Amino acid sequence: xxxxxxxxxxxxxxxxxxxxxxxxxxxxxxxxxxxxxxxxxxxxxxxxxxxxxxxxxxxxxxxxxxxxxxxxxx
Numbered sequence: 001x002x003x004x005x006x007x008x009x010x011x012x013x014x015x016x017x018x019x020x021x022x023x024x025x026x027x028x029x030x031x032x033x034x035x036x037x038x039x040x041x042x043x044x045x046x047x048x049x050x051x052x053x054x055x056x057x058x059x060x061x062x063x064x065x066x067x068x069x070x071x072x073x074x
Contacts, residue, residue: 002044005035026050039068
């Protein structure tokens with residue numbers, strides 16, 4: 001989702017090895033660059049939590065994205 005939204009990889013595997021990227025992710029030291037949209041950044045960060053039980057479910061992601069894309073009443 002991050003790469004689809006930003007156009008750049010979260011894990012720059014041309015700069016570091018896969019094992020280094022995974023280690024950084026598990027330590028919580030990824031170089032996450034915010035998209036500029038608070039709701040999307042929060043959702044992406046929920047999906048990137050190293051502990052699978054703390055990540056958002058696919059249903060939660062779908063609901064959140066649907067809510068973000070729904071027309072807003074003014």
